[in-house]
Amino acid sequence: MDTIANDFTINIATANGTGSQSANLILLQSLFDMGVPVSGKNLFPSNISGLPTWYIVRLSDEGYQAPGDRTHIQVLVNKATWADDLAALEPGSVVIWNMDSKMPMDREDVVSYPVPMTKLARTLSPKLAKLVTNIVYVGVLAELLGITDEALHKAVAGQFKGKASAIELNTTALELGRNYAKENFTKGDPYVVEPRAIEQKRFFMEGNEAVALGCIFGGVQLLAWYPITPSSSLAEGIIGWLPRLRTNDEGESTCAVIQAEDELAAAGMVLGAGWAGGRGMTATSGPGISLMQEFIGLAYFAEIPSVFWDVNRVGPSTGLPTRTQQSDLSMLYEGSHGDTQHIVIIPGTVEECFEFGWKAFDISERYQTPVFGLSDLDLGMNRWACEGFTYPDAPMDRGKTIREQDVFDAMENFGRYRDVDGDGIPYRTLPGSGMAPILYRGTGHNPDGVYSEKPHDYFALMKRLKDKINGARDHLPEPLLREEIEGDVGVIYYGSMENTIQEIDDILEATGLKVSQCRVRSLPLHSEVESFIRRHRMTIVLEINRDGQLWGILRRELPNDIVGNVHSVAYSDGMPPRARIYAEKILETIKEVSQ
Amino acid sequence: MSDKPARAIKLNVINEPKDSYTGGPSSLCPGCGHDQISNVIVNAAWENGIKPHRIAKMSGIGCSSKTPAYYLGQSHGFNTVHGRMPSVTTGAYAINKDLLYLGVSGDGDSASIGIGQLIHAIRRNMDMVYIVENNGVYGLTKGQYSATADVGSKKKKGKANETQPIDLCALAINLGCTFVARSFSGSKKQLTSLLKAAMSHKGFALIDVISPCVTFNNNDESMRSYQYVKDNEITLHMADYIPHFEPMAEVEVPEGHYTDITLHDGSTIRLETISANHDPGDSMAALTALHEAEVGKKHVTGLLYFDASKPSLAEDLGLVETPLLDVSDEELRPSKAMLDTINQEFLNQ
Numbered sequence: 001m002d003t004i005a006n007d008f009t010i011n012i013a014t015a016n017g018t019g020s021q022s023a024n025l026i027l028l029q030s031l032f033d034m035g036v037p038v039s040g041k042n043l044f045p046s047n048i049s050g051l052p053t054w055y056i057v058r059l060s061d062e063g064y065q066a067p068g069d070r071t072h073i074q075v076l077v078n079k080a081t082w083a084d085d086l087a088a089l090e091p092g093s094v095v096i097w098n099m100d101s102k103m104p105m106d107r108e109d110v111v112s113y114p115v116p117m118t119k120l121a122r123t124l125s126p127k128l129a130k131l132v133t134n135i136v137y138v139g140v141l142a143e144l145l146g147i148t149d150e151a152l153h154k155a156v157a158g159q160f161k162g163k164a165s166a167i168e169l170n171t172t173a174l175e176l177g178r179n180y181a182k183e184n185f186t187k188g189d190p191y192v193v194e195p196r197a198i199e200q201k202r203f204f205m206e207g208n209e210a211v212a213l214g215c216i217f218g219g220v221q222l223l224a225w226y227p228i229t230p231s232s233s234l235a236e237g238i239i240g241w242l243p244r245l246r247t248n249d250e251g252e253s254t255c256a257v258i259q260a261e262d263e264l265a266a267a268g269m270v271l272g273a274g275w276a277g278g279r280g281m282t283a284t285s286g287p288g289i290s291l292m293q294e295f296i297g298l299a300y301f302a303e304i305p306s307v308f309w310d311v312n313r314v315g316p317s318t319g320l321p322t323r324t325q326q327s328d329l330s331m332l333y334e335g336s337h338g339d340t341q342h343i344v345i346i347p348g349t350v351e352e353c354f355e356f357g358w359k360a361f362d363i364s365e366r367y368q369t370p371v372f373g374l375s376d377l378d379l380g381m382n383r384w385a386c387e388g389f390t391y392p393d394a395p396m397d398r399g400k401t402i403r404e405q406d407v408f409d410a411m412e413n414f415g416r417y418r419d420v421d422g423d424g425i426p427y428r429t430l431p432g433s434g435m436a437p438i439l440y441r442g443t444g445h446n447p448d449g450v451y452s453e454k455p456h457d458y459f460a461l462m463k464r465l466k467d468k469i470n471g472a473r474d475h476l477p478e479p480l481l482r483e484e485i486e487g488d489v490g491v492i493y494y495g496s497m498e499n500t501i502q503e504i505d506d507i508l509e510a511t512g513l514k515v516s517q518c519r520v521r522s523l524p525l526h527s528e529v530e531s532f533i534r535r536h537r538m539t540i541v542l543e544i545n546r547d548g549q550l551w552g553i554l555r556r557e558l559p560n561d562i563v564g565n566v567h568s569v570a571y572s573d574g575m576p577p578r579a580r581i582y583a584e585k586i587l588e589t590i591k592e593v594s595q
Numbered sequence: 596m597s598d599k600p601a602r603a604i605k606l607n608v609i610n611e612p613k614d615s616y617t618g619g620p621s622s623l624c625p626g627c628g629h630d631q632i633s634n635v636i637v638n639a640a641w642e643n644g645i646k647p648h649r650i651a652k653m654s655g656i657g658c659s660s661k662t663p664a665y666y667l668g669q670s671h672g673f674n675t676v677h678g679r680m681p682s683v684t685t686g687a688y689a690i691n692k693d694l695l696y697l698g699v700s701g702d703g704d705s706a707s708i709g710i711g712q713l714i715h716a717i718r719r720n721m722d723m724v725y726i727v728e729n730n731g732v733y734g735l736t737k738g739q740y741s742a743t744a745d746v747g748s749k750k751k752k753g754k755a756n757e758t759q760p761i762d763l764c765a766l767a768i769n770l771g772c773t774f775v776a777r778s779f780s781g782s783k784k785q786l787t788s789l790l791k792a793a794m795s796h797k798g799f800a801l802i803d804v805i806s807p808c809v810t811f812n813n814n815d816e817s818m819r820s821y822q823y824v825k826d827n828e829i830t831l832h833m834a835d836y837i838p839h840f841e842p843m844a845e846v847e848v849p850e851g852h853y854t855d856i857t858l859h860d861g862s863t864i865r866l867e868t869i870s871a872n873h874d875p876g877d878s879m880a881a882l883t884a885l886h887e888a889e890v891g892k893k894h895v896t897g898l899l900y901f902d903a904s905k906p907s908l909a910e911d912l913g914l915v916e917t918p919l920l921d922v923s924d925e926e927l928r929p930s931k932a933m934l935d936t937i938n939q940e941f942l943n944q
Binding site: 222 | 646651652664668670671673674675679682684685687689691693694711712714715719912913914915916919920922927931933934935944
């Protein structure tokens, strides 16, 4: 039989709360340490214990990180999803299943490896049998696929840092699984793991933790947050790093952390911090942003620096809290009532998560306006290969904040909302300074910050705010382009779609279609995006949502002569993007448009 | 030309005239109780000798929340959004804990839309003075009942209020608020005394000030009308406040005596020292006094509860001594060497 090396997908079906996550991470890490390009997707329920969860491990020498089109190896432990998982398999798939679950194994057209997982686990620890069962299947997989003991042991040591008893238990369980497979099975499937030389050393990192570290290097001074999936690990990441990075020998911190009573209060605290002259932030998800709308408008109108990280989950409403989507974009861009427009920065890699983490504060203080970091569950909560983080290339930009009396005295015609420099960005003084005190307000105001309902004051203020945000366009993270010289089709995408785009591109290229790519990394749109569209006969906007939110923004903002050249491919079913679905939809759209 | 020598302008302990503490002209209804409270704020801040620019004026939305424009013109302020002033104040406090945060709110702000934020600011023992200008009515939207309107209160038009009111002082005491007082907008002396004490308190100081609405809540059947309050107010002993920079200036109302205070409209109010023995450290006694006043359809005023022993939010946050605002950028951003170390640790894990 010909072997298939490093090009298959493993799907592991377990129940939430059984400890399967640590077993799956050991599998993922050991493959990674063997140099195999691998990605892991945790499809977990909104539940603490008992509901179905799947972990998808994709090995791909091509470097594809999306879940792939099909499962090649199915591990069956969970009775609840057993029948469906089994039925979904293509003929020839591999099934590693727990015999002790007393569930039927009625597929004749698959390669079957029955393992008495529970019994084996019981021999080791009757009490922890459920937990150990998970590590037993990792042992079985290791033997069948050829994962080395060296890689496994390193991964176990990394997972249970220093906890000797846990390391011993897991190592023994791995051996039980490996030995059982060795003694009872003859390899009847083609799938194998081949080690690859590691050219660039990398490590696994979740987007949320990368943002957290970035925020700390951005000098965050207040984290006000309310727990919500999938953003909690971002806030907890900051909390976790503070003792080491931002705390003195007396145990005193330079960053306040307040777990607020709700998202409204979290947003209010962030504004309070910005108003007082500090760097405040919150981390939340779509439902939290919905609750924060009122404060977002206040921050925009009263021009208060404030940073909001939105780790997008599936909406609307409570939606699918543990699934991924890119559906908060338009809400962030035009958050709150009235005419508003906000700066949104959108990382697509963990390295960018770190970079945008610190940059968000600089942008927010520079433009005295709320800045949104838009991540999503896929990027935020899954592990991605990371080459390491780059130190900020410039000192902090604290914007036009006057802190010294002599600087203030030298200023002519100061007014809190006066456009002195012609860039729409006014100067500000801080509470406590005694310099030009005003009563900040969410009501209409004149350039001196005094209440005004006069038509010309309101009109001028709204125009200046628009000019200010417009002026930011080309100073925000620029789009990243991969252009085909001969290509007449361009694809615009953003955020975590970065991890699927290469595979989509390869599928398209196999049909003879070469496309250029433009990854948007900020709103308002950089002027380069329009140029990209002009250079192509047709541009597809690729998004993980239903309505094509970025497409909608483009349609409204592009000049009329090119609006018709831009088409939407938007799809979302809650799953991380699978390349083939999007590639096919791109092809369909091109066909439709060309008719 | 007068040949009389110019009268010396009276200065406070930091040599500031009272003018340094005043604000712009009020746009509230003529005769509004809130304006009297604004004047008390000016007096208390001046008498306490607080540098005006070291005060932060915070408010939400409503008639009361407009008032920061009418006092302390040299202080920065933030007229935030409806009911959410506590959270904005909390965030500002985290950055600059050295300012005196003076919040002014109304009963719509504090007892309805913002009751959650009020509760949690109390729970955190946030260092601030929180004045509720309580009139039982939504003034800016023209006279709807608020959650503090007493049962039986009747508007000029429409049916009487049948919904149980929320007593913010009782709520605060139950939550463990460390300074709880009630007063009346017409009781300038008592209110000044309470406010001066509240300004020196470390922790959350709530002063619920009955401040009748002259426009929407001043018919005799309303329990927050001038006439009603005037006839039914009972007063716990006045807070004896000792500013740290001057000797004791006692406000004494001996037991069994009473004091008549003239209100802005010329009427007088009799403040009786009916509970000189009230121990502000006794929360049960305070709740009992509130309960008895409620049963007797009266408003009990004075310092109801006080506890200096609880740590305030500052201690809870575990921050460096310097206000975060003054921590240098270099201290806020860890070094490049540190990031290199972290990268290496990840690579070697």
